[in-house]
Amino acid sequence: MTISQTIKVAVDAVVFGYRNQALHLLLIQRKLQPYEGGWALPGGFVLDNESLEAAVQRELREETNVTINYLEQLYTFGAPERDPRFRAIAVAYYALVKPDAFEIAASTDADDVRWFDINALPELAFDHAEIIRHALRRLRNKLTYEPVGFGLLSEKFLFSDFEKLYSTLLNKPIDRRNFRKKVMSFGILTELDEKRSDGKGRPANLFQFNEDQYFKMKNQGFYFEL
């Protein structure tokens, strides 16, 4: 069998961040044709001796300089016409970024990079809108059966942040008491001896996700489920 393929392999990343109680997405503005000036997912072609994940990490470093907290392969998009220049498949990843890392993205010197509110995205290049739809679905799903939400919050967070994250992303109201009872019963949150006030209302306790504890429990058959 002779192999004479001319398919290029790219990686693209759907980078999620959560700020001001809204989900955001990191996009870059294209400098080149096609879709010149259009917005697109950060990404690029995989080098010949580079793993897929390394390629994503490299592209994110080069294009956005953002600090990734969680990275997971999403899906591979391979429709023959998805790139007008040549045949290219894209292995899409999605990533979570903590709010502390938000400024770093803006400070990049490369192409224009910006965070967009998920509900106010610009037109997107290639099939990137579809990739984002997949990523959003995956994120929303994953929230309910793995504690990925913590990847979108600061190291220390208010319980109400966590709760708001869920009600926002899952787009449904949450009973504060029941939610807190359930999450607390898991025993994967450490309550810190530290409070934070937003200027109004009673100051709230800070919490931290206890990842070690979570993995320990997970190995013993514990299932996170919200």
Place this chain on the structure above:
Amino acid sequence: MTISQTIKVAVDAVVFGYRNQALHLLLIQRKLQPYEGGWALPGGFVLDNESLEAAVQRELREETNVTINYLEQLYTFGAPERDPRFRAIAVAYYALVKPDAFEIAASTDADDVRWFDINALPELAFDHAEIIRHALRRLRNKLTYEPVGFGLLSEKFLFSDFEKLYSTLLNKPIDRRNFRKKVMSFGILTELDEKRSDGKGRPANLFQFNEDQYFKMKNQGFYFEL
């Protein structure tokens, strides 16, 4: 940016079948180096103007002639050293085959093709053992929140077949009464006016999966969960 990539793109399929109350896997014996004579997943290189899914379907037709009932993309494997010849990434799919289609695979004229009991797999070429591990995990998971199990059973099946499938694949005992009560309450099984006897014991009723009904309910917010 200059692109001078020499990465090849392959698809591989993890084809599951269920027979004699055991999960089986379809493997082909390699005729060529590397891993000549070794067993591997059916698959091959994607053509320049062919979608990924079309490539899997084509390879399965060419190599195994098996009738696929369900096909889903699994994961893309891209470690630089996974193919000793050259850089190749594999977009892996997994597929479900109904028992009626078992013989067809054996009747192929191409490379040697065989069903292996999942618990008695031979040594595998490339990183195919890892791909299979992923596929198995996904299948087991998916069984519990989508009615994919029906894709492994004949069009008409005994309720006990369905139950056995679950207890076998999930490797845990199931309470017959509770399981039946729950599955029946979903209203996605049609009970047929037809019985089948295995020669011993009381003949059992045949059932059919009502796919239309399932999708209708799913669109209205119904969640399958076992």
Place this chain on the structure above:
DNA sequence: GCAAAAGTGTTAGAAATACACCCATGC
């Protein structure tokens, strides 16, 4: 003292689990 968010328990209904006996057939 009042506005604003934090923190906290109880109860009723729903769902999950545990459990055992009779039925229809082949031999």
Place this chain on the structure above:
DNA sequence: GCATGGGTGTATTTCTAACACTTTTGC
């Protein structure tokens, strides 16, 4: 008539869901 697998109901426990008042702070 006995061995084999098919078919069914109830009671208990556990989990889920609904619901409102008190506390702490800033102004």
